[in-house]
Amino acid sequence: MTELWVKNACVIDPIRGINGEIMDIAIRDGRIVESVSDRADVIDAHRCLTLPGGIDSHTHVSGTKVNFGRYMSPEDMRAGRTKRRGKMHVTSGYYVPTTFGNSYRYSAMGYTTLLEGAMAPLEARHTHEEFTATPHQDMLANTLFDGNWAVMDAVREHDVRKAAAVVAWTLNAARGYAIKLTNPGGTEAWGWGDDLTSIHEQVPHFAVTPAEIITTLIQANELLRLPHSVHLHCNNLGKPGNYQTTLDTFELVPDLNPARQSLYATHVQFHAYGGGTWRNICSKAEEITRSINSKPQIVMDMGQIMFCRTMTMTADGPMEFNLHCLHHNKWSNHDVELETGSGIIPVTYSKKSAVNCIMWAIGLELALLTKSPWQCLLETDNPNGAPFVKYPEIIGLLMSKRYRDEECATLHAETEKRTSLWALERELDWHEIAVMTRAGQAKALGIASQGKGHLGIGAEADIAIYPIRTDMVDPAREYRKVVEGFQKTRYTIKRGRVVSRDGEIIVDGANATFWVNAKVPEDIRMENDKEFIRRFEQFYTVRMSNYPVQDLYLPRGRCIETEAML
Amino acid sequence: MRVILESKVRKKPSLPIEAEAIIPRNFLKGTDLVVFEGNKERTLSELFWIFVEGTAVSPENIEVVLKGDTSRIKRVGEYMDTGTILIEGDIGMHCGNFMSGGTIEIRGSADAWLGREMRGGTIVCRGNAGHYCATGYRGEKKGMQGGTVEVFGNAGDFCAEYLAGGTVHIHGHTGDFPGVEMRGGELLIEGDATRPCGNMKNGSCVILGTVHDLLPTFEKSGTHLLPERNLEMDVYTGDVANRGKGTMMVASRALRR
Numbered sequence: 001m002t003e004l005w006v007k008n009a010c011v012i013d014p015i016r017g018i019n020g021e022i023m024d025i026a027i028r029d030g031r032i033v034e035s036v037s038d039r040a041d042v043i044d045a046h047r048c049l050t051l052p053g054g055i056d057s058h059t060h061v062s063g064t065k066v067n068f069g070r071y072m073s074p075e076d077m078r079a080g081r082t083k084r085r086g087k088m089h090v091t092s093g094y095y096v097p098t099t100f101g102n103s104y105r106y107s108a109m110g111y112t113t114l115l116e117g118a119m120a121p122l123e124a125r126h127t128h129e130e131f132t133a134t135p136h137q138d139m140l141a142n143t144l145f146d147g148n149w150a151v152m153d154a155v156r157e158h159d160v161r162k163a164a165a166v167v168a169w170t171l172n173a174a175r176g177y178a179i180k181l182t183n184p185g186g187t188e189a190w191g192w193g194d195d196l197t198s199i200h201e202q203v204p205h206f207a208v209t210p211a212e213i214i215t216t217l218i219q220a221n222e223l224l225r226l227p228h229s230v231h232l233h234c235n236n237l238g239k240p241g242n243y244q245t246t247l248d249t250f251e252l253v254p255d256l257n258p259a260r261q262s263l264y265a266t267h268v269q270f271h272a273y274g275g276g277t278w279r280n281i282c283s284k285a286e287e288i289t290r291s292i293n294s295k296p297q298i299v300m301d302m303g304q305i306m307f308c309r310t311m312t313m314t315a316d317g318p319m320e321f322n323l324h325c326l327h328h329n330k331w332s333n334h335d336v337e338l339e340t341g342s343g344i345i346p347v348t349y350s351k352k353s354a355v356n357c358i359m360w361a362i363g364l365e366l367a368l369l370t371k372s373p374w375q376c377l378l379e380t381d382n383p384n385g386a387p388f389v390k391y392p393e394i395i396g397l398l399m400s401k402r403y404r405d406e407e408c409a410t411l412h413a414e415t416e417k418r419t420s421l422w423a424l425e426r427e428l429d430w431h432e433i434a435v436m437t438r439a440g441q442a443k444a445l446g447i448a449s450q451g452k453g454h455l456g457i458g459a460e461a462d463i464a465i466y467p468i469r470t471d472m473v474d475p476a477r478e479y480r481k482v483v484e485g486f487q488k489t490r491y492t493i494k495r496g497r498v499v500s501r502d503g504e505i506i507v508d509g510a511n512a513t514f515w516v517n518a519k520v521p522e523d524i525r526m527e528n529d530k531e532f533i534r535r536f537e538q539f540y541t542v543r544m545s546n547y548p549v550q551d552l553y554l555p556r557g558r559c560i561e562t563e564a565m566l
Numbered sequence: 567m568r569v570i571l572e573s574k575v576r577k578k579p580s581l582p583i584e585a586e587a588i589i590p591r592n593f594l595k596g597t598d599l600v601v602f603e604g605n606k607e608r609t610l611s612e613l614f615w616i617f618v619e620g621t622a623v624s625p626e627n628i629e630v631v632l633k634g635d636t637s638r639i640k641r642v643g644e645y646m647d648t649g650t651i652l653i654e655g656d657i658g659m660h661c662g663n664f665m666s667g668g669t670i671e672i673r674g675s676a677d678a679w680l681g682r683e684m685r686g687g688t689i690v691c692r693g694n695a696g697h698y699c700a701t702g703y704r705g706e707k708k709g710m711q712g713g714t715v716e717v718f719g720n721a722g723d724f725c726a727e728y729l730a731g732g733t734v735h736i737h738g739h740t741g742d743f744p745g746v747e748m749r750g751g752e753l754l755i756e757g758d759a760t761r762p763c764g765n766m767k768n769g770s771c772v773i774l775g776t777v778h779d780l781l782p783t784f785e786k787s788g789t790h791l792l793p794e795r796n797l798e799m800d801v802y803t804g805d806v807a808n809r810g811k812g813t814m815m816v817a818s819r820a821l822r823r
């Protein structure tokens with residue numbers, strides 16, 4: 001039995017409605033309890049800001065795509081090098097660091113749970129191996145269904161139950177957590193050298209549209225009672241004028257679940273562009289947030305970009321090809337048979353580029369114009385918009401108009417004309433930041449019931465104590481202190497153990513991987529479906545029996561079982 | 567001031583020495599510098615006999631002379647900005663990394679990555695240079711950006727890859743792919759070259775020897791007389807596969823196969 005007693009903590013715990021109370025937290029064997037014995041280890045938080053462990057609900061840290069980003073950027077391995085020290089492995093890399101680099105830096109920032117944004121089911125083993133090597137965060141995997149042939153067949157036949165059964169089988173086989181759609185239909189079209197430009201355009205050879213894939217899977221998701229909603233990277237990412245596609249997509253979404261959203265729209269900054277070319281691109285954040293503000297069934301995340309050199313990596317293969325044609329830099333393109341694809345290119349976001357400045361402003365506009373912080377979560381689509389180590393700066397920008405003004409003064413002159421950022425006075429408070437970095441994520445991902453994202457009795461003792469005294473810092477003026485404070489926790493506690501102290505990792509990690517087993521009735525299970533098996537054996541280059549990920553790949557797997565309503 | 571470093575006999579002479587500390591500026595405050603031999607930290611005096619002649623008040627008056635077996639010493643002159651380094655024998659990899667000023671003279675041969683990502687200054691190598699002479703490191707899109715590298719012998723493969731500025735002059739032959747990905751600067755090869763300038767975007771490359779396997783993505787745009795050598799040159803533009811605006815000149819006789 002191990003016990004820990006955190007006293008004098010200034011707690012903000014939005015899920016439980018606690019906002020800045022000084023309280024003590026008792027922990028026994030990794031969970032929060034009413035009280036502990038007097039033999040417990042004691043941490044005095046000295047009234048510092050204490051939050052549930054941070055949760056990133058969309059990041060790219062593991063899997064084939066991320067790893068290929070590493071192959072492609074040996075120059076990045078010259079950055080961010082740290083030596084082996086105590087319990088810490090050697091790390092290197094800045095925008096695509098080694099797995100341990102990711103894990104340590106997230107931990108230093110108080111993050112204890114991560115959702116990998118895109119896992120191709122066929123390549124799930126690699127993702128899970130890298131999860132194991134990202135030891136300080138619990139991991140969840142968005143599983144790609146955007147170009148899944150069996151799903152598209154079911155969509156064409158208007159068979160929601162069948163689509164749900166395919167999803168259930170695949171999630172179980174890949175040890176995945178949620179349904180991810182990346183440019184639905186478009187990535188499959190890219191397999192044929194094409195892309196889709198509208199959600200009502202048909203995928204070649206499948207006679208289904210992105211809109212049909214999205215709506216069918218939203219329904220299937222609820223039939224399976226999955227903890228998370230459909231997680232969507234909309235069509236037409238990064239194209240001037242794409243905001244209309246995004247709005248059209250939002251219009252498709254019914255409100256099906258009282259406990260959470262029915263659609264999670266990711267990195268919406270990349271989907272909120274007006275204009276028709278790169279020359280006249282402008283912000284449509286007002287239109288997007290007007291839609292979000294009237295639709296509680298949708299939660300989005302920012303997809304903030306920051307000015308730096310980074311790597312873009314996504315299952316959206318055609319989009320990456322377009323970017324490659326623009327930059328003429330190195331490029332990787334990858335097809336995953338019967339499922340999806342991916343592309344990777346390096347980018348540098350520069351203040352000299354009007355387009356980049358407008359993108360930067362749009363991300364902030366989205367966060368400031370969305371009324372409820374529960375509906376706009378903070379992330380950069382790491383590393384696509386910026387490496388996650390930039391989060392503290394984003395927090396600073398959201399909390400301080402002065403900081404924004406100072407940054408705005410250094411931007412390309414066009415930015416002011418084509419965005420509304422200059423006019424936005426709103427400054428987010430500590431509570432809203434806590435929502436946007438952990439509580440909102442826990443609710444959106446459906447893991448609050450697993451004891452994540454809050455500090456209630458029975459919750460997992462994932463806690464971040466930042467060296468910030470909220471009663472003594474005025475974030476609007478002293479934004480530097482805010483940024484510094486969020487860069488390095490005083491203590492990061494993971495399942496009741498202090499894992500990081502002042503940025504130093506002090507123990508070996510022992511993370512868990514959450515995955516979902518949605519139980520469907522015997523008669524529609526894919527392993528009993530002769531036609532599914534026949535097509536699988538015909539088209540895949542692997543046998544169906546060799547496809548599922550063995551338990552060996554998840555040394556600390558935590559299965560969430562659901563009873564499907566089929 | 568002259569600092570002479572004469573390498574001592576080592577138990578394991580093949581162990582590389584990481585010697586980025588050896589730049590003239592560092593000797594202003596004495597010779598108390600550390601380097602790594604393999605993974606072990608060593609003081610300079612453990613590895614070298616050190617002789618100091620004269621004094622200096624500013625780093626540009628400091629000359630560092632390396633003697634003895636220096637072929638496994640890496641990163642000499644890294645980030646050097648002024649002064650002189652004279653290497654009497656061969657030198658190890660990465661000599662003159664990121665150098666921005668001063669002069670390095672190598673009487674022997676240099677190993678790979680000589681003058682990589684150099685910004686300014688002069689490197690003269692009397693012998694041969696290894697692969698990746700005057701380039702960017704793996705994945706780096708801007709290689710050498712300024713200064714001069716002159717090699718009197720031959721250079722290995724990928725010479726002047728990603729060259730973005732400055733001058734590279736190879737008196738001998740180069741290996742495969744000299745000047746690939748060039749985006750600026752000047753490359754002069756007096757000897758032969760194989761598959762030069764692939765994916766070149768900008769800059770100019772002159773080859774006086776024989777070109778083997780000229781890439782088909784270069785467009786011949788005319789001829790040009792090099793008066794100082796009285797040589798007629800075929801002028802090519804490319805690499806058209808990469809919207810290239812580079813110029814490659816090849817001695818006309820070289821293409822008469």
Ligand SMILES: [Zn+2]
Pocket residue numbers: 058059060117118266267314381384
């Ligand atoms: Zn993403």
